[in-house]
Amino acid sequence: GQSLEQPSEVTAVEGAIVQINCTYQTSGFYGLSWYQQHDGGAPTFLSYNALDGLEETGRFSSFLSRSDSYGYLLLQELQMKDSASYFCANNTDKLIFGTGTRLQVFP
Amino acid sequence: NAGVTQTPKFRVLKTGQSMTLLCAQDMNHEYMYWYRQDPGMGLRLIHYSVGEGTTAKGEVPDGYNVSRLKKQNFLLGLESAAPSQTSVYFCASSWGGSSYNEQFFGPGTRLTVL
Numbered sequence: 084g085q086s087l088e089q090p091s092e093v094t095a096v097e098g099a100i101v102q103i104n105c106t107y108q109t110s111g112f113y114g115l116s117w118y119q120q121h122d123g124g125a126p127t128f129l130s131y132n133a134l135d136g137l138e139e140t141g142r143f144s145s146f147l148s149r150s151d152s153y154g155y156l157l158l159q160e161l162q163m164k165d166s167a168s169y170f171c172a173n174n175t176d177k178l179i180f181g182t183g184t185r186l187q188v189f190p
Numbered sequence: 191n192a193g194v195t196q197t198p199k200f201r202v203l204k205t206g207q208s209m210t211l212l213c214a215q216d217m218n219h220e221y222m223y224w225y226r227q228d229p230g231m232g233l234r235l236i237h238y239s240v241g242e243g244t245t246a247k248g249e250v251p252d253g254y255n256v257s258r259l260k261k262q263n264f265l266l267g268l269e270s271a272a273p274s275q276t277s278v279y280f281c282a283s284s285w286g287g288s289s290y291n292e293q294f295f296g297p298g299t300r301l302t303v304l
Contacts (some may be wrong), residue, residue, distance in 0.1 A: 124297075
């Protein structure tokens, strides 16, 4: 089977840095994706890691360690608009999503 | 370029009724997916398709059927709706699977079964 575990909720203040962790157990693994979903909205793609290491896209970075079955999403210079749910997902021939982390950013 | 569209946006059914949800994409994507999302939960894959004329089961396929007669459309059917199928349904599409398959999601259909 496959499972991806994330913390259920994270809180932070504007301008801070927050890290959202994802640990996975999968049979077959190509890479780890991250999606953002605002309340009432659809998920949107943020980043993808096929190889170990850090991928940076503006204020967001994502990290993968295949040997540890672990990844994280790093959000820097937090803004109020970053308040949303964040999902990691295991790429195989389809996406299997984690349970999601709700990020609340406070002024 | 509309991306991924879903019809309808909202629907209320009575137990035992049937309905079809329509998903359309104009990006010429090969892969299409149907997910359901329950309150406070992640997305669970119902069925997916890797190309026109193909379908495959996901994590939670029971009670649903799908068809992909045209590349741009992916239909999700509920033959006899049950209250447990009350959920938000998202359709998505991607160029392919495996090593890189950024998925593009539609706006969702909010279904309530009474």
